[in-house]
Amino acid sequence: MNQASSPSGRTFHLEPATKLTGTVKVPGDKSMSHRSIMFGGIAHGTTQVQGFLEGEDSLHTLEAFQAMGVRIERGGVGEVTLYGQGVAALKAPQGPVYLGNSGTGMRLLTGLLAGMNIPATLTGDASLSGRPMRRIVDPLSQMGAKVLTGDGGTPPLVIQSAAQLKGIEYTCPMASAQVKSAILLAGLHASGTTTVHEPAITRDHTERMLRGFGVDVQVSGLSASVQGGQQLKGTSLVVPGDISSAAFFLVGASMTPGSDLLLTGVGMNPSRTGVIAILKLMGANIQVTNERVTGGEPVADLVVLGGKLKGIHVPEELVSLAIDEFPALFVAAAAADGETIVTGAEELRVKETDRIQVMADGLRALGADITDTPDGARIVGKRLVGGVADSCGDHRTAMSFAMASLICDGSITVLDCDNVNTSFPGFASIAANAGLHLTESVNDTDK
Ligand SMILES: O=C(O)C1=C[C@@H](OP(=O)(O)O)[C@@H](O)[C@H](O)C1
Ligand SMILES: C=C(OP(=O)(O)O)C(=O)O
Numbered sequence: 493m494n495q496a497s498s499p500s501g502r503t504f505h506l507e508p509a510t511k512l513t514g515t516v517k518v519p520g521d522k523s524m525s526h527r528s529i530m531f532g533g534i535a536h537g538t539t540q541v542q543g544f545l546e547g548e549d550s551l552h553t554l555e556a557f558q559a560m561g562v563r564i565e566r567g568g569v570g571e572v573t574l575y576g577q578g579v580a581a582l583k584a585p586q587g588p589v590y591l592g593n594s595g596t597g598m599r600l601l602t603g604l605l606a607g608m609n610i611p612a613t614l615t616g617d618a619s620l621s622g623r624p625m626r627r628i629v630d631p632l633s634q635m636g637a638k639v640l641t642g643d644g645g646t647p648p649l650v651i652q653s654a655a656q657l658k659g660i661e662y663t664c665p666m667a668s669a670q671v672k673s674a675i676l677l678a679g680l681h682a683s684g685t686t687t688v689h690e691p692a693i694t695r696d697h698t699e700r701m702l703r704g705f706g707v708d709v710q711v712s713g714l715s716a717s718v719q720g721g722q723q724l725k726g727t728s729l730v731v732p733g734d735i736s737s738a739a740f741f742l743v744g745a746s747m748t749p750g751s752d753l754l755l756t757g758v759g760m761n762p763s764r765t766g767v768i769a770i771l772k773l774m775g776a777n778i779q780v781t782n783e784r785v786t787g788g789e790p791v792a793d794l795v796v797l798g799g800k801l802k803g804i805h806v807p808e809e810l811v812s813l814a815i816d817e818f819p820a821l822f823v824a825a826a827a828a829d830g831e832t833i834v835t836g837a838e839e840l841r842v843k844e845t846d847r848i849q850v851m852a853d854g855l856r857a858l859g860a861d862i863t864d865t866p867d868g869a870r871i872v873g874k875r876l877v878g879g880v881a882d883s884c885g886d887h888r889t890a891m892s893f894a895m896a897s898l899i900c901d902g903s904i905t906v907l908d909c910d911n912v913n914t915s916f917p918g919f920a921s922i923a924a925n926a927g928l929h930l931t932e933s934v935n936d937t938d939k
Contacts, residue, residue, distance in 0.1 A: 504894050898928070
């Protein structure tokens with residue numbers, strides 16, 4: 493596996509743009525793409541995946557399962573076939589498993605491997621190496637797992653051999669689908685029942701997709717349970733477009749009068765649609781059309797007509813339903829009339845970057861009126877003037893700053909954009925086709 497970090501310094505250059513038009517098809521959902529490999533990799537029988545996200549994060553998960561001996565074939569774009577032979581056929585990886593920038597890859601794989609008693613060392617890039625892992629290591633230890641962290645509870649994670657895990661009932665202190673999933677995946681191979689209670693709704697792809705692989709998952713309100721000892725059966729699944737990638741375009745089109753954009757095949761899982769609800773509260777015109785169900789997940793085409801947004805206090809119950817969309821929503825707030833207040837979003841501080849800090853610094857550098865708070869921000873909308881915004885290597889902040897060119901009178905330079913490829917390969921050309929005046933350069937001395 494390639495452990496070299498990608499050369500820093502892919503830079504986005506943006507001239508002011510006025511609207512987004514045409515049709516956009518965003519790539520496959522990242523959360524589901526990771527899970528399609530993990531579940532297909534441990535299942536008995538063949539799993540065929542369509543719409544797989546060929547981004548760096550999900551490809552690292554795919555490589556991890558190849559390193560454990562799973563035969564995986566890649567066909568046309570987004571087509572992956574896994575020839576699963578069950579848990580017993582998996583081999584411990586020979587060397588460290590490098591998971592790049594991906595918190596999802598590392599946290600879910602740790603739960604899965606600890607449950608299956610497969611020793612491994614999991615590593616990541618500089619960003620992932622600074623992210624908190626005790627949130628999964630503590631509950632996994634309660635189940636009997638032996639997982640070592642680096643100093644401060646961060647990666648690398650070393651999963652050591654242990655006796656069979658025992659099921660636990662765990663009340664999650666933070667709203668996190670990754671923590672919930674790590675525990676449930678460990679519970680698949682633990683004795684007895686494993687139950688996770690959550691403080692708020694988080695994405696439920698683990699629960700839905702496991703059912704697609706024949707697992708009995710019990711869900712009641714904010715609690716999910718699995719019984720240990722269940723085998724997964726290979727299946728066929730279609731990964732819908734990622735609403736988190738669509739979010740940049742939803743924001744860009746919603747905040748610019750004259751925009752008329754169609755987003756096709758977007759995943760509409762109700763635990764993910766907070767961004768649409770929040771934008772609608774801000775006055776956005778988003779029509780949900782052609783609703784259908786693909787691979788057990790609701791999917792729709794979204795028609796966005798641009799207009800003027802208004803500031804709101806974002807309801808806290810929508811925060812976990814839109815957690816990855818706040819960088820883009822901060823840009824919508826910078827475009828809105830009046831003040832937008834975000835509270836209850838402290839989880840943003842432990843993503844690929846501290847997204848509250850990076851968005852506040854970057855938007856301020858572009859001329860926005862934004863005050864960061866411990867758990868969110870206050871943003872008063874106004875035209876931006878332009879300047880240099882540092883994404884700090886975070887894919888979502890980079891794409892959000894690019895969308896800011898729609899509300900800006902001067903040019904914008906966005907630094908450190910390499911990691912856009914973790915979730916949205918092709919973003920620059922898709923955004924340029926839709927109306928951004930975006931060019932890219934690669935320069936090792938940018939930073
Ligand atoms: O389970 C998942 O696929 C994810 C869960 C979320 O993380 P948290 O569980 O840390 O909130 C989200 O931010 C991440 O992009 C993907
Ligand atoms: C937080 C994210 O991903 P992860 O936690 O998997 O790195 C994200 O994609 O915004």
